[in-house]
Amino acid sequence: MTATHDAAGKFDASRAGEYEQQSRIALAGYDACHELAACMLAAALGTGRAARILVAGAGGGAREVVTAAALEPHWRFTAVDPSGPMLALAVARLAESGLDARTEIVRGTVSDLPPDEAFDAATLIGVLHHLAGDDAKRAILQDIARRLRPGAPLILAGNHQAYASQPLLLAAWGERWRQQGAGPEEVEAKRAKILQGADPPHSEQAVADLLREGGFEPPLRFFSSLFWGAWIARRRR
Template sequence: MTSLSHAKFDPTRAREYAEQARIGLAGYDACHELSACVLSAALAGAKERRVLVVGAGGTAGEITTTARLEPSWTFVAVDPSEPMLTLAQAAVEEAGIGERVSFVRDAVSALPPEPAFDAALMIGVLHHIPEESDKARLLEDIARRLRPGGSLVLAGNYRAYDSEPLLLAAWANRWRLHGASDEDVQAKLARIMAGAVPPESEEAVAALLAAAGFSVPERFFSSLFWGAWHTQRET
């Protein structure tokens, strides 16, 4: 993430992230499980794989779930937010996989610019990056660090929020269902609308990936504004 986008994940917001993420994304755990399953299927063959996890802070769900499915894989978790990365480290230690995960508090661009990874996971990151050029640069940075043919599982919100009023109203009802008042719901939606800029369409996601050197993405999960795709670095 850029310095501007990761700064909003302060200690207070980091602490509430796990609960709020599961309300905000219906199917949060299912998305992480399917991401692990798809990545495992795409990389079937050699047992030992090295996986880059981008924006890994928070629950570390993508790491703990994938590590449970693939006990020989190792992970490099990158996140510029110290509070979020601290939470991820705690989750990894609790899962008993600390020796398989390295943590880097920085951007992907700070990693050595060489194809050192078999795959990458980036869940819930792209829509937090305001500028289109920064979205493109991050995907390019990931592509450079993947081996030719390496897999990327990308998940996040797509479509402008005000373009789908029915979905936006349903999203508001998710918080109401979990006890939020009307005032709290409006405050949450206002914060989302002001602080997140998703790609405008699934076609826009595909275009960003193509420009970074990835193949046509295959969507395997969807929930309101959220989608998850598998793609590969072109050889």
């Protein structure tokens, strides 16, 4: 199994069922990040034109597709995810939104797509920090770059910084759960889980380095929330 498939094993049926609610607690500004991601892509591509968008790690509520499709009616999407339960949830949300006809669903990884694909843009949201080690992170970025047109934009979003290195941010993250009704024991369980269950790039510079090594130009950050950041970067020409 690849590292990406290993990461997908964390997203079983029970986690898929709670994903949409809990992701909005763990990331303050979840919807705003997706809305701005769609706006950044539209600004980079130009509005009102047809485009093919690769959505890597689309499982869950397919929020990337739902939000972007509402802004740009001529975009079509290829949604890729190795987790069956998470992909099933995405398919359900796409059907509810009437977007199943505009979206190709692929259970697998970006590396499973034909190497001669030429997408106009891509998103990788909430994925990179679930991949263990820089090699796996670099590999998925390289796989995406190979399937993008030269100069095409990528939206990359996820946690960065080693959690234990930022105790104030980690404490505030716990307070976010308490703010949403979690008791002390649940807050501690959530904090222990994040410390053991993810491997984010350790700095914003590390994100930029991974993008450069993956075949992208220097990124521009457009959103931040505690450990979370969102950037746009173009595939090198």
